[in-house]
Amino acid sequence: MSLTDTSIKTSETPLGRDDLARLVARDIAPGSFVNLGIGQPTLVSNYLTEEQNITLHTENGMLGMGPAAEGDQIDGDLINAGKIPVTELPGASYFHHADSFAIMRGGHLDICVLGAFQVSATGDLANWHTGAPGAIPAVGGAMDLATGAKDVFVMMTLLTREGASKIVEACTYPITGVGCVTRVYTDKAVFLTGPEGVSVRETFGCTLEELQELVPVPLKAAPAAG
Amino acid sequence: MLSFVDSVQSAVAGIKDGSTVMIGGFGNAGQPFELIDALLECGATDLTVVNNNAGQGDQGLALLIKEGRVKKMICSFPRQSDSWHFDAQYKAGQIELELVPQGNLAERIRAAGAGIGGFFTPTGYGTMLAEGKETRFLDGKWQVFETPIHADVALIKALKADGKGNLVYRKTARNFGPIMAAAAKHTIVQVSEIVPTGGLDPENVVTPGIYVNSIVKVAGSGSTAGKAA
Numbered sequence A: 001m002s003l004t005d006t007s008i009k010t011s012e013t014p015l016g017r018d019d020l021a022r023l024v025a026r027d028i029a030p031g032s033f034v035n036l037g038i039g040q041p042t043l044v045s046n047y048l049t050e051e052q053n054i055t056l057h058t059e060n061g062m063l064g065m066g067p068a069a070e071g072d073q074i075d076g077d078l079i080n081a082g083k084i085p086v087t088e089l090p091g092a093s094y095f096h097h098a099d100s101f102a103i104m105r106g107g108h109l110d111i112c113v114l115g116a117f118q119v120s121a122t123g124d125l126a127n128w129h130t131g132a133p134g135a136i137p138a139v140g141g142a143m144d145l146a147t148g149a150k151d152v153f154v155m156m157t158l159l160t161r162e163g164a165s166k167i168v169e170a171c172t173y174p175i176t177g178v179g180c181v182t183r184v185y186t187d188k189a190v191f192l193t194g195p196e197g198v199s200v201r202e203t204f205g206c207t208l209e210e211l212q213e214l215v216p217v218p219l220k221a222a223p224a225a226g
Numbered sequence B: 001m002l003s004f005v006d007s008v009q010s011a012v013a014g015i016k017d018g019s020t021v022m023i024g025g026f027g028n029a030g031q032p033f034e035l036i037d038a039l040l041e042c043g044a045t046d047l048t049v050v051n052n053n054a055g056q057g058d059q060g061l062a063l064l065i066k067e068g069r070v071k072k073m074i075c076s077f078p079r080q081s082d083s084w085h086f087d088a089q090y091k092a093g094q095i096e097l098e099l100v101p102q103g104n105l106a107e108r109i110r111a112a113g114a115g116i117g118g119f120f121t122p123t124g125y126g127t128m129l130a131e132g133k134e135t136r137f138l139d140g141k142w143q144v145f146e147t148p149i150h151a152d153v154a155l156i157k158a159l160k161a162d163g164k165g166n167l168v169y170r171k172t173a174r175n176f177g178p179i180m181a182a183a184a185k186h187t188i189v190q191v192s193e194i195v196p197t198g199g200l201d202p203e204n205v206v207t208p209g210i211y212v213n214s215i216v217k218v219a220g221s222g223s224t225a226g227k228a229a
Helices: A017-027 A040-047 A097-105 A142-148 A208-214 B008-012 B033-042 B061-066 B084-091 B102-114 B177-183
Strands: A009-011 A033-036 A055-058 A062-068 A086-094 A111-114 A118-120 A151-155 A183-185 A189-194 A197-204 A219-221 B003-005 B020-023 B047-050 B070-075 B096-099 B119-121 B135-138 B141-146 B151-161 B184-194 B214-217
Touching: A017 A040, A017 A151, A017 A183, A033 A040, A040 A111, A040 A151, A055 A097, A097 A142, A097 B102, A097 B177, A111 A142, A142 B102, A197 A208, A208 A219, B008 B033, B008 B184, B008 B214, B020 B177, B033 B061, B033 B151, B033 B184, B047 B061, B061 B070, B061 B084, B102 B119, B102 B141, B102 B177, B151 B177, B177 B184
Parallel strands: A009 A197, A033 A055, A033 A111, A111 A151, A151 A183, A197 A219, B003 B214, B020 B047, B020 B151, B047 B070, B070 B096, B151 B184, B184 B214
Antiparallel strands: A055 A062, A062 A086, A183 A189, A189 A197, B119 B141, B135 B141
16 A cells, blocks of 8 residues: 555544544453453443443552442442542452452453553653653553553544644653553554554545645554454 | 450550551551540550551541551552541651552551562652652563561451451451561451351461451441441
């Protein structure tokens, strides 16, 4: 495929947050065990279907997490990693923190979906610390998720507010994990990352050539989706 | 030796200045607020505190930090929208921070309780949190050497205890309780209910009583419903 091939353009406009969440949800294989990070990734849960039979993990110690709790359902002892009250689904289980992180660190989790500041051409992730002077660092479970899950999906806008690409040759922010990201879902394209560099599965509202003008690493079209 | 004490004040009375204190809880869920209040009251200072966070709002661990009792925090996620007491002390250089990835924090606590002298893990490899640490290529991955975190005292919250000190917890309030109970030399537990020996199904016991030293009943202590995050 040539760089000008437009066959991977699947939408005439960039995707909004909800459309992107719907796309990520659709790409999660049936029966998967999944951890959704705080922020934009949480939206993915709105689009998972019952037929997919996905089990959600929250690192504070639960599998089988249900939707956010409302009204009488709110229970301070039942919260997610973002400390938001949630509900339990039939078949849920509770476990202590070391077991919960063994689920990640032991490679039992199929997918985690995380936000990011930057992703490098080889899949390094930066999502925990800006490194700004005076900033108080806080890492939580980000490094465990990034290195432990079988697949690490990132959801983010492609560009910063200033218009800089968040897909970069090498991260300038402190990294969370080395070579851990497998896919990047953005408003303008879905990228596949790995040791061979970055390929593009589909674009939204731009051609691959137009995308290449925004992203400072060499892009190629991914082989047809398998 | 297991003892049942009648007040949170007497439960924490033996905690000395300079102690390392593990405090259970993830955010407010499982945080033993009444034991922390008693620790504040008893005046122990120069403490190293191990907790996932560094206090929220104006209660519990946040107050201990505000009063200058904590010289060092070992935690994974200190910065939150309402962690103003920690933030102020940190920016003023009045509190030391050892920032630990959450899974390493849990596993280092678990390792202490299990008598493990250290372990290698891929978490954190290549990041600034692994700087200066020994690394090895094991099992096809670069891994970082991490050491156990021991403590003099653990303060935790459970739902129920029986006469042998066996514990059960409630939902995600379990979090660090079981591993902290095993890692500390002296484990103090607040529970909402004490049942007679035999009153807990042995199949359902989460923390066996061998890890528990002091138990105090605190009314309504089983749920943080009134203190939702």
